[in-house]
Amino acid sequence: MNINSVATTPFKDQKPGTSGLRKKVAVFQSPNYLENFVQAVFDTIFGNAAAPPDTALVLGGDGRYYNREAIQIILRMAAANGVARVLVGQGGILSTPAASCVIRKYATYGGLILSASHNPGGPEGDFGIKYNTANGGPAPEKITDAIYARSRELSGYRIVDAPAVPIDKTGNYRLGEMDVEVIDPVADYAELMEALFDFGAIRELLAGDFGLCFDAMHAVTGPYAKEILERRLGAASGSVINGVPLEDFGGGHPDPNLTYAHELVEIMYAVDAPDLGAASDGDGDRNMILGRGFFVTPSDSLAVIAANAILAPGYAAGIAGIARSMPTSAAADRVAEKLGVPCFETPTGWKFFGNLMDAGKVTLCGEESFGTGSSHVREKDGLWAVLFWLNILAKRHLSVEQILIKHWAEYGRNVYSRHDYEALPSDIAADIMAHLKGRFGELPGQVFGDYRVKFCDDFSYTDPIDGSVSTGQGLRIGMDDGSRIVFRLSGTGTEGATLRIYLEAFEPDPSRQGADAQLSLAPLIAIADELSQLRQRTGRERPTVIT
Ligand code: VG1
Numbered sequence: 322m323n324i325n326s327v328a329t330t331p332f333k334d335q336k337p338g339t340s341g342l343r344k345k346v347a348v349f350q351s352p353n354y355l356e357n358f359v360q361a362v363f364d365t366i367f368g369n370a371a372a373p374p375d376t377a378l379v380l381g382g383d384g385r386y387y388n389r390e391a392i393q394i395i396l397r398m399a400a401a402n403g404v405a406r407v408l409v410g411q412g413g414i415l416s417t418p419a420a421s422c423v424i425r426k427y428a429t430y431g432g433l434i435l436s437a438s439h440n441p442g443g444p445e446g447d448f449g450i451k452y453n454t455a456n457g458g459p460a461p462e463k464i465t466d467a468i469y470a471r472s473r474e475l476s477g478y479r480i481v482d483a484p485a486v487p488i489d490k491t492g493n494y495r496l497g498e499m500d501v502e503v504i505d506p507v508a509d510y511a512e513l514m515e516a517l518f519d520f521g522a523i524r525e526l527l528a529g530d531f532g533l534c535f536d537a538m539h540a541v542t543g544p545y546a547k548e549i550l551e552r553r554l555g556a557a558s559g560s561v562i563n564g565v566p567l568e569d570f571g572g573g574h575p576d577p578n579l580t581y582a583h584e585l586v587e588i589m590y591a592v593d594a595p596d597l598g599a600a601s602d603g604d605g606d607r608n609m610i611l612g613r614g615f616f617v618t619p620s621d622s623l624a625v626i627a628a629n630a631i632l633a634p635g636y637a638a639g640i641a642g643i644a645r646s647m648p649t650s651a652a653a654d655r656v657a658e659k660l661g662v663p664c665f666e667t668p669t670g671w672k673f674f675g676n677l678m679d680a681g682k683v684t685l686c687g688e689e690s691f692g693t694g695s696s697h698v699r700e701k702d703g704l705w706a707v708l709f710w711l712n713i714l715a716k717r718h719l720s721v722e723q724i725l726i727k728h729w730a731e732y733g734r735n736v737y738s739r740h741d742y743e744a745l746p747s748d749i750a751a752d753i754m755a756h757l758k759g760r761f762g763e764l765p766g767q768v769f770g771d772y773r774v775k776f777c778d779d780f781s782y783t784d785p786i787d788g789s790v791s792t793g794q795g796l797r798i799g800m801d802d803g804s805r806i807v808f809r810l811s812g813t814g815t816e817g818a819t820l821r822i823y824l825e826a827f828e829p830d831p832s833r834q835g836a837d838a839q840l841s842l843a844p845l846i847a848i849a850d851e852l853s854q855l856r857q858r859t860g861r862e863r864p865t866v867i868t
């Protein structure tokens with residue numbers, strides 16, 4: 322077996338964002354690009370040496386364009402770096418939560434996940450890669466920073482010459498000195514779901530006149546949803562739509578929100594809509610939940626799941642605590658308070674939840690960006706959230722909308738929306754943020770209509786477990802009544818800059834909780850525009866995406 326050391330030119334400016342490295346496919350296909358990143362990962366995790374004896378890794382992706390080629394390159398590099406065994410999902414497929422599940426179940430050293438999540442795929446689309454550690458979660462900043470530093474200085478990478486591994490057939494193969502085990506990508510994950518939820522109750526619900534529509538958006542969750550929802554739980558065949566994963570996701574954005582999951586939205590707002598609608602993203606870690614003609618914000622979904630958690634067998638003993646990302650609404654905080662458990666506010670990105678879950682401080686985590694999950698794995702988990710909702714609906718015999726109305730009446734409603742301005746020129750986006758931050762000194766105490774500014778800051782977070790500090794995580798403007806405006810630049814976009822504005826208004830009065838969110842938030846939206854001079858500086862009349 323030939324181990325080649327290939328000379329390479331280091332990276333210049335490709336700093337991985339919140340979820341690993343994401344770039345256009347063409348960038349990943351450019352000479353040595355993927356190889357550099359993978360070698361930087363191996364050098365970092367193996368201390369610039371060969372892998373320790375018996376090292377096993379998990380490898381899989383969301384099936385997007387370039388997934389199969391990347392799998393073969395990474396396998397040959399793993400062999401050259403002394404890895405003993407790689408578990409690969411059949412066809413190169415593993416959803417992000419399934420990869421996390423497999424890393425944990427087989428106690429591997431870690432895993433490589435190939436995905437650009439909700440970003441479009443295909444030859445003109447995006448590709449991505451990230452490293453997850455032995456707990457099954459995204460590598461913490463300490464490791465991602467070290468990988469980045471290494472990628473800028475390495476002078477070569479190691480790869481063996483070998484024929485391609487037949488990844489389309491499960492079984493055991495050899496690649497040089499390395500074992501490759503091609504595994505069923507669904508089985509371990511499905512087994513874990515059966516252990517957490519009341520499949521008997523859900524089966525009964527679905528056997529009645531309850532209608533379900535799950536939109537896999539031609540992305541990775543298709544095979545998972547068909548196996549679990551249709552085969553194991555008996556949902557009517559056809560309940561899963563767009564269930565065949567395609568390399569370009571059928572040309573769409575595999576992003577489960579009201580804009581990009583429009584096919585599902587049309588079904589759920591039609592006269593004969595089913596009772597529950599849900600969608601997931603490219604790599605299966607996001608979820609959108611819809612009732613009949615009714616949208617559940619991800620922030621509310623987290624709060625409802627927390628309030629009803631004990632209805633699911635895996636959570637019957639109660640939850641240890643909740644964590645939410647800073648821009649996520651405080652709806653979950655109110656539930657945590659009532660349950661008498663702690664609620665943590667972390668920066669955006671799932672990697673910040675890992676330490677809290679490992680330390681047993683939280684059970685449930687969520688982000689406003691359609692991410693919900695728990696300590697069953699160390700990633701957010703789209704299908705898990707859908708199963709949780711099915712479990713709750715099976716036990717409570719109410720509609721999705723009724724559950725929310727009751728929830729708001731009990732806890733108050735955190736009316737919420739996010740406005741995204743995509744593909745802005747990076748310098749204009751940076752100027753908006755700088756300008757806004759420059760006004761922070763004068764804002765506290767100022768009155769805008771019904772609102773009075775209580776505080777403003779640039780969010781920073783000190784990890785309560787390891788003490789690491791993350792700064793520059795978003796500009797917050799908090800009002801006296803708990804309402805908030807948050808400005809944040811995306812770390813996952815690949816074209817220019819994406820500015821996200823998060824708006825939240827607290828409504829304690831049940832008679833006003835049913836109002837349209839955009840109307841209730843109009844005064845805050847106007848304040849956001851006035852403070853940032855957004856329309857004037859960008860020339861944009863409206864956001865690209867409203868959720
Ligand atoms: C976005 C979301 C963030 C999420 C991240 C990864 O990041 O806002 O909440 O953790 O995507 O999600 P940003 O930096 O663009 O706002 V994904 O589903 O990788 O899996």
Ligand code: CO
Binds near residue numbers: 438439602604605607
């Ligand atoms: Co995702």
